Each structure stands twice: as C-alpha cells, then as structure tokens.
Amino acid sequence: MALIVQKYGGTSVGSTERIRAVAEKVKRCHDHGDQVVVVVSAMSGATNRLVSLAKEIAPHPSAREMDVLLSTGEQVTISLLSIALQQLGVEARSYTGGQVHIRTDNAHSKARIVDIDGRRVRTDLDAGRIVVVAGFQGTDQDGNITTLGRGGSDTTAVAMAAALRADECQIFTDVNGVYTTDPRVEPNARKLDRITFEEMLELASSGSKVLQIRAVEFAGKYSVPLRVLSSFEEGEGTLITLEDKDVEKAKIAGIAFSRDEAKLTIRGVPDHPGVAYQILGPIGEANIEVDMIVQNIGKDETTDFTFTVHRNDLPQALEILQKTAKDLGAREVEADDKIVKIALVGVGMRSHAAIASNMFKALSKEQINIQMISTSEIKISVIVDEKYLELGVRTLHEAFDLNRIETQA
C-alpha cells in the first residue's frame, strides 16, 4: 500500500463532466489499495470570472481581499470532487487550505508555505477515506486566507506529499510528461522518462510551463518523487527524481525558452563599489524579480549595467530605473522587450566543458546574435532577439541530438 498525492489542474477539473472523470481516476488508484490525497485547482475559467468581478469594483483591489475571493475557486472544486467520489461509493472528505493547517507567511497573493500539519489528513486516510484538499491556498498565523500565487496548487501537492512522507506526488496536467523542449516549437521534441530535480528546476525557471518552479524546489528539498502525467491519456509520464547514474549518458536533458523577458540597460554609471546594489536595490524593493545580470566595464570610469525582468514588470522597472539613473548621474536608460531567453539544461553538462562552445557555434552558424549569456552548473542561457526563438530552439535541439529518434540508445 502506497500513499499517493495526486494533483489535478484547472483544465482537468474544468467541467462537472471532467470532475466525474477525475473521480473515476482517483477511485482506480484507491481501489488498487493505495491511500490517496487529491489536491485540486479552481475549475478553469473560475479564477478569471472572480478577477473580473473584483475589477468591476476597483482597478487595484487589495491583495488580502483578492485572496479571500480567489480561494473560493478551489473550495468549489474540492466539494464537487468529493461529491463525485461519494457518488462512486467512495468515502471522501474535502478540506480548504486553512482546515488542514497549510500555514503560510502573510505575503498575500504570493504566500509561501511555512508548515503543514498532516494529522487531520492522516486520520482520514487511516479511516479509508480519500482526502480532497484545496490547492493554491493556506492561512497565515493570524488565520487570514492567503494564496500561493500562480501554479500554487503544484506546490500544495508537493508540500502535502512531503508532510505526509508520501511515496509519490503525481501532477496531472494536459501534457503527458516533460519534453526535451516545447513540441509546438520543435515537433521532434521527445518525452523524457526520467529527469533530475535540478534539471527540472532549470527547465521550469527557463520557461517550461509543465511544473511550477517552487513545486520542484520543494520536491527536491524533501526528496519527494514527482511524476508528471496526463489527465486525459494513460501513460507513465515523466518521473522527476534525485540524480541517478544513468543520467551521465545524456549530456543535455532539454531546451527551455521564455518569451516573457525584457531587458533593461543603464549606461554611463559611475563605476564605484556598491553601484550594483544601488541599481538593483530599488527594483528588489518593488518586488520585481531580476533574472540575468551583466555588467560591462565602460570608458571614463563609468560602467554599463544590463539586467532582465519579466515582461509584465518592464514599465514599473523602467520607471524605477529612470529615477535611479537621475540619482546616480547615469548617461541613459534603455529598455527592450523584443527579446527571448533560450537555455540548454542538463546535469551531464557538469563534466563536459565543451557544451557552451558547441552551443554558441551552433547559434552563430545560423547567424543568431547572442545578446547576453548566463551560466549555472547545469544550464547555459542566452538572450537573443525574439525573432530567433524557433530557429534557435530547433538548431540546438538538433545540435545536441535531442530529436525523437533515440540516438543515445
């Protein structure tokens, strides 16, 4: 008997018909003798409908009240799924985040899980019940309702699996696994059977939408085996686990990309210690995340400083940077949102120094100009003009032998 946490996203529970189908799927797992906790998102469309209502009243509704509002979306799903399970003759019980003590910090709309008390869930599981938990939500120490932000239901599922020491956390999505890259961009993309947490983390942070980055971090931190599967078709999906020996063979796991990038450059900044902090401090204070950072030595004891942010944050970041530029006596500020990020990811990269140069060679062969480069132990990211996105991804996919035909046998 295994303890499985399953998570179904908004599309999987997008109608009462689909909720019934999910109930069948959950019941099969339970019939098989496993203990099952199900984490669900709001029905697709529900969140948007609630956001529209709020926006009819105020252009910038407060984060606390938005959390109260949006958390009703998952609450509807947990009750409907429990009703569907009961209709199939299985005992089931629904809980909101607060009810199973998913304790978070008080950062409304992007709260982080601090603690989960799994006792109540365990009691139900031991009594043979299926437990249905609302994803995406919790309560802070004062009992205020919080939400975890986009993709938070994945995090809830992983955190719940960690708290219960589950044998596996299964994330059901509309894709049947993790691919070497997005099949819509590269039709030869291949489904991976296994991938390491680190690789998945880099893929997720570089734009792969299959799993939320925080969920993968959490799973890695607590060594929760994570599996990505399709809600709609059968299959083993992709298992995300700790590094295993076989991974050596495949140098590169996949290619991630992101269209949500924007680049900001501040030129002619006096080059003295602490200038990076003076530039990025106000950006961080405004809760804008900075991704890649490059500083070039300029002329006349000044420096040029470039960084990327999420495209949505560009207007605000630009406004802040213009103020900073004035304060620092910088020469000028430039913004560019016509860029994309492409990243090569793989734990095998560690021991293969030649990968970076092969990457740059492949891109240059296609006349793709690299604007920024950033590397980590298992990832190399480049910023290029957005018009090169498809060409860049396909070029690298082929250059690193990732095509559907199994070349690594």
Added chain:
Amino acid sequence: MALIVQKYGGTSVGSTERIRAVAEKVKRCHDHGDQVVVVVSAMSGATNRLVSLAKEIAPHPSAREMDVLLSTGEQVTISLLSIALQQLGVEARSYTGGQVHIRTDNAHSKARIVDIDGRRVRTDLDAGRIVVVAGFQGTDQDGNITTLGRGGSDTTAVAMAAALRADECQIFTDVNGVYTTDPRVEPNARKLDRITFEEMLELASSGSKVLQIRAVEFAGKYSVPLRVLSSFEEGEGTLITLEDKDVEKAKIAGIAFSRDEAKLTIRGVPDHPGVAYQILGPIGEANIEVDMIVQNIGKDETTDFTFTVHRNDLPQALEILQKTAKDLGAREVEADDKIVKIALVGVGMRSHAAIASNMFKALSKEQINIQMISTSEIKISVIVDEKYLELGVRTLHEAFDLNRIETQA
C-alpha cells in the same frame, strides 16, 4: 458613537453595481461616527448556480460537502464588498464565519449558532475598520464548515450583534419595513414604526417573509434592537424592540397570512388516552412540522382529529397518516390543500378579550366560514378556504382600524 450591525441580503448585493451602492450606504453610517459590522449573503443567483453544479454530479450530494460548496457564495460577497469599501477610501476587512469563530453545532445545512467570539471583530472596529462578515455560515467544533440554512444570514447578523452588544442590528431588505399586512393583498396596509419581538415572531411564523423566525427569536432572547429597512430607499424602517407602554393603544399590530398550509383529518379514531401521540408521533419522526391541531369529540366513543402541515409536506404526511389510520382502525382520512391561514397579531390583545369575537363577527359578516381556530396570548389564527384569503385579510384590516389613514393618532 454607536455600534451597528448591518445585514444585506442576496438581492441587495446581487451585482457589482449594487455592492458598490451598499458600500456607499455602509460608508455613510461609518462617516457618521458609528462602528459598523456588515453581514452579507451570497449574491442572488450564486447559490442556485452552485446547487446546479452539484446536482450535475449527484442527485443527493452530501450535506457536509454542500456546506463547503455553498459557503463560497458569501465568501465572494464579503471580499467584493470589502474591495468596494476600500475603493471608497475606508479601511475594511472581510471574514468568513469560521474566521470570526461563529461556532455552530454539526447539523450540516441547518446548523445552529452555539457561540461567537467577538474579540477579533472588536479589535478591527477599535482600529477604525469596517468589518464584513459572511452570513449563513460557521464551523463546528472540529472545524468543518457548516451553513445555517435558509435565512441564516439574518441569524448571523443578530447573533453577531448580541455577541458584540451592538446598539442596533439593521436588516436591509427589499421592503422598507414591517407592514400591518402584505400590501399586495391589502393596498391600505400601513408601515409600522415599531413592533415588539413577540408580535414580529408571530407575524413571521404566520407567513410574513420579512425576517426569519430564528433571527427574531435570537434578537428577542438577547434584547438586540432590530430594525428592518430598505436597501433601495431611504427611511427609518420598522424598529423591533421589547414591549413598550405605548403599544397598549394599538390592540393589533398586524395581520399575517400563509398560503403554504394543508389540512389533514383522521375520522373515527377510537377515543382513548394517547391517541394524539399515536397520530402525531410518526409525523414528527418524519421531520414534518405540525402547526394547528384540533380534536373534536365524535360519536360512538370515537374522535375526529385535524391538523395542519406545510403544503409541501402534505403527500408524505398523508401517506403516514393513512398507515396510522389502518393501524388504529380509523374510519377515514381526508386531506385538503385548498386552505389558508389568517392570523391577527398584537400584544394589546392580552388585555382585550373582545378581540376574538370581533374577529369572528367580521369574518361571518362576509360569509367566510372558519374551519379551524387556534389562539395564543398575542395571536388568533383561523383556517379558511383559500378563496377567502384576500377578502378575509381586507375585512380584518378594516375591522381593526389598521388602514393607512392614521386613526389612532
């Protein structure tokens, strides 16, 4: 500075436009220097939409899960109203029933409030905030979400007012107060400025839909001054309070009526002690409420026994009674759902014995046959053929000087 609890029903918050209008109303009260707690229902239509979703999945969804589902309706309203208040520049904070510790028993879908801990609300009020609380819901001692059943938001408001020792509990509805009778039946019906809890209770239990009976009971028990007002027009509404001396002048407060009645008669029952229990016991066990009861001495040591039930319960009650009749060897069973109840209500009645005979005289003058009579300290109810409803109400309204023209100066 007074502490006011205001309650707005589903129609009053039926759209974002109306929610904004409610926010304006609440703000005016707050601007006036009062501390305000607002209790709201689900937006009209929301509950039906949720019920339909559940019914698409199961014909008889479990009460526990329905409570989880339906309680989201009020949760949406509290957040939207808080957002609307904040948009007007007022500090406001929303709470679900569970968050402000509205503790109930565990009778899902018809729970009763056991306790309210008003401390959290007080802290917010003392900080100058408006507190918006979800009506109709609470949590049981295990933290399960419960709902109070139909009209529960009124009860929440009154219970909250009692817990906070509020100066007044204002129930905003789609009528501008309590009338001597339903103005749709008697156009001369007059709005009452004041009425006692007892009278209001009798009016409510005799079919006046303005307030839920449990809310009035609660208000009476804890001496919470209750005011019924219109959400849509200005005015003082009707204040429901403890008996005051002036009430003596008006013998009769109003005339209630109910079309939801049905009459059952069992004839030729052997007349021995305990027969009433044998007849009504099985009805009570089936959770059918019995209203009026009349027993006539029959001939040949048998008796005839008549009682009324809610019209919706007639088929079930009839089936039970037919079985009882067989068991008791009764002669026959009759059912009649073409009846209505008309009731004269007033605390002044206590000291005026002539009222009953005046009532019967007025009805007989119009050839209205009285089928059953039941009296309490402050109410006289009669059952008549439903075709006499309007004529009966108007006749009594005039006979007891209740017409719009102020005759009691």
